[in-house]
Amino acid sequence: MVKKKSFKRQDLWGWLIMLPSLILFGFYVWEPLFENVRLSLHNSIRYEVLDFVGFDNYRRVLASPDFIAAFRNTFSYTLWSLVIGYLVPIFLGIIISETVHMKGFFRTGIYFPNIVPGIATIWIWNYFFTPGATGVLNIILGKLGVAPLEWLNNTHWTIPLIVVTMTWKSAGSTALIYMANISAISPDLYEAATIDGAGIWKRIFHITIPSVFSLAKTLLILQVISVFQILYEPMVLKNGGPNNASISLMMLQYRYAFRDFDFSGGAALSVMICIILIILSGLYMKLTRSKED
Amino acid sequence: MNGFFTKYKNKKDGVIRGYDISSTSVKIACIIIMLICLAIVLFSVFPIIWVFLASFKDIKEFNRNVTILPDVYDFSRLKATWNAFSFPKFYRNSLIMVLGCILTSVFFNGLLAYALAILKPKGHNVVFLLVMWSLLIPSSTNIIALFRNINILNLNGTFFPLWLAYGANAFYIVLFKEFFEGIPKELLEAGKLDGAGVMKIFTAIILPLSKPIIMVVAIFAVTAAWSDFLLPYLVLKGTNYETVMVKLFSFKDTPTDAVSVLRACLFAIIPPTIIFALFQRQITDGAAAGAVKG
Numbered sequence: 308m309v310k311k312k313s314f315k316r317q318d319l320w321g322w323l324i325m326l327p328s329l330i331l332f333g334f335y336v337w338e339p340l341f342e343n344v345r346l347s348l349h350n351s352i353r354y355e356v357l358d359f360v361g362f363d364n365y366r367r368v369l370a371s372p373d374f375i376a377a378f379r380n381t382f383s384y385t386l387w388s389l390v391i392g393y394l395v396p397i398f399l400g401i402i403i404s405e406t407v408h409m410k411g412f413f414r415t416g417i418y419f420p421n422i423v424p425g426i427a428t429i430w431i432w433n434y435f436f437t438p439g440a441t442g443v444l445n446i447i448l449g450k451l452g453v454a455p456l457e458w459l460n461n462t463h464w465t466i467p468l469i470v471v472t473m474t475w476k477s478a479g480s481t482a483l484i485y486m487a488n489i490s491a492i493s494p495d496l497y498e499a500a501t502i503d504g505a506g507i508w509k510r511i512f513h514i515t516i517p518s519v520f521s522l523a524k525t526l527l528i529l530q531v532i533s534v535f536q537i538l539y540e541p542m543v544l545k546n547g548g549p550n551n552a553s554i555s556l557m558m559l560q561y562r563y564a565f566r567d568f569d570f571s572g573g574a575a576l577s578v579m580i581c582i583i584l585i586i587l588s589g590l591y592m593k594l595t596r597s598k599e600d
Numbered sequence: 601m602n603g604f605f606t607k608y609k610n611k612k613d614g615v616i617r618g619y620d621i622s623s624t625s626v627k628i629a630c631i632i633i634m635l636i637c638l639a640i641v642l643f644s645v646f647p648i649i650w651v652f653l654a655s656f657k658d659i660k661e662f663n664r665n666v667t668i669l670p671d672v673y674d675f676s677r678l679k680a681t682w683n684a685f686s687f688p689k690f691y692r693n694s695l696i697m698v699l700g701c702i703l704t705s706v707f708f709n710g711l712l713a714y715a716l717a718i719l720k721p722k723g724h725n726v727v728f729l730l731v732m733w734s735l736l737i738p739s740s741t742n743i744i745a746l747f748r749n750i751n752i753l754n755l756n757g758t759f760f761p762l763w764l765a766y767g768a769n770a771f772y773i774v775l776f777k778e779f780f781e782g783i784p785k786e787l788l789e790a791g792k793l794d795g796a797g798v799m800k801i802f803t804a805i806i807l808p809l810s811k812p813i814i815m816v817v818a819i820f821a822v823t824a825a826w827s828d829f830l831l832p833y834l835v836l837k838g839t840n841y842e843t844v845m846v847k848l849f850s851f852k853d854t855p856t857d858a859v860s861v862l863r864a865c866l867f868a869i870i871p872p873t874i875i876f877a878l879f880q881r882q883i884t885d886g887a888a889a890g891a892v893k894g
Contacts, residue, residue, distance in 0.1 A: 318722045320719065324711050324799075325711070327708055328711055332734065335746060336768060338749070339742035339744075343742065343745045354748055401614070401615075402636060402640075403637055404614035406637055407607045407611050409637075414884050419644055419648065422873065422883070424848070424869070427848060427865040430848065431650070434858070434862065446667070483887050487888040507626070510615045515614070532738060536738050557740055560741070561743075577744055578741075580741050
């Protein structure tokens with residue numbers, strides 16, 4: 308009896324200790340989720356919520372021409388980031404694992420871009436991509452005898468180049484995760500493969516890559532989720548341009564809410580982005596699970 | 601040259617093992633790999649070095665001279681921009697922001713992790729699940745409702761909503777939880793027998809043992825809070841509390857000459873670079889370990 312009572316008291320203490328942090332989670336994560344849904348179904352003027360309007364806000368957002376552009380671009384960002392950004396960290400992880408000299412220097416070097424604040428990263432790359440003779444990349448190309456390029460002003464290049472800057476910043480930290488994974492591979496596997504006559508390439512494709520595969524699957528979905536939320540890169544670089552070529556869904560949401568003060572429209576867009584991401588995550592989990600079974 | 605390869609005999613990582621190194625083609629491969637890695641590091645670091653170099657150019661030189669290196673290294677030019685933008689103020693505000701975020705990151709996430717890892721009250725599994733799910737919820741889709749709530753509570757223009765945001769971070773909670781679970785149970789039992797209460801065990805036993813993980817979380821909080829811009833921009837814009845990132849972000853709306861923006865970038869990069877130089881081991885190890893478990 309006494310024991311049971313003290314057990315309950317321990318529970319109470321546990322919940323009391325969790326309470327402050329749970330309130331913060333409620334305020335920053337959970338409540339806004341529901342609040343967004345409510346806002347999206349109502350009319351509002353600034354912070355004041357007015358009448359229930361059903362799905363009108365959604366219809367309005369879907370009908371705007373910017374939405375089509377933002378929707379297409381966001382998928383384009385995601386695809387390009389899978390083409391450009393996804394394999395780079397795997398390559399970096401594998402190749403740096405093969406060094407014995409200056410390994411610490413390589414690790415530090417590739418991680419360095421990650422500590423540069425995102426906004427500063429974008430400004431810096433803006434100077435690299437400056438068209439004309441004074442852009443840094445054009446200076447370098449000039450030394451090699453290549454004519455200056457248009458870089459971001461070429462609408463076909465805008466999104467891939469923005470993805471390059473994102474990859475520059477984040478690939479190093481992801482590569483460190485792969486390196487930790489690679490160094491955990493049992494040496495016996497390699498030894499056994501060598502005895503069986505497997506050369507270096509064979510070992511990469513039959514041991515290293517299968518070993519990092521499950522990590523790579525997890526990082527895939529995390530990358531899709533994070534790239535889908537791309538916001539400040541196109542905003543700072545080209546303000547969504549040229550001619551809406553780089554506007555993203557998140558940026559459109561920002562415009563609705565903080566440029567036009569249309570919180571309802573912005574909330575409707577947020578809810579849709581959320582739903583797309585949940586569907587993507589769900590689809591992904593289903594696909595990977597059925598493969599494992 | 602042979603000395604270069606003897607180290608490969610004890611190679612513990614990757615595909616090429618010590619027993620491969622006797623073959624010439626493997627030796628050549630090792631050298632090529634070294635060169636590729638050097639090129640990769642150059643590519644990673646060059647833009648940052650370029651900022652340092654180009655900040656010394658003045659605007660005429662910047663717009664006309666097709667060179668990477670500046671003509672002269674004149675620190676008074678940097679100082680002029682530093683004063684013209686009253687950067688000391690932005691640095692002070694960023695410092696206030698960062699210090700507060702360290703406290704909330706450690707305190708709130710540490711407490712929740714303590715409950716999840718050690719106290720385990722009834723229903724703690726549900727709490728952990730909710731916390732982990734928050735990793736999958738795109739945080740920036742919350743920004744509209746969150747900003748609205750901040751305004752309704754009249755917290756706009758203050759640091760409070762920015763500080764407290766760092767108290768709800770699933771990643772830090774996972775780091776703390778993993779660490780606390782590794783603390784020997786005997787120590788906690790001994791504390792209980794001595795009659796220490798739940799809070800006493802936390803402050804007197806767990807926190808002193810947790811210095812390494814507090815360090816890691818604090819370092820992450822410093823770099824994250826220093827770089828944070830979206831919520832700070834929305835909350836602090838136009839007040840006297842604008843941080844370095846708010847300033848840097850608002851350059852997109854206010855036409856400023858290229859060199860000034862560049863120097864502002866340099867000022868924004870210097871503090872995290874110093875932190876990184878001091879704690880590179882903790883930062884790179886933490887980045888690898890935390891992300892795998894999270």
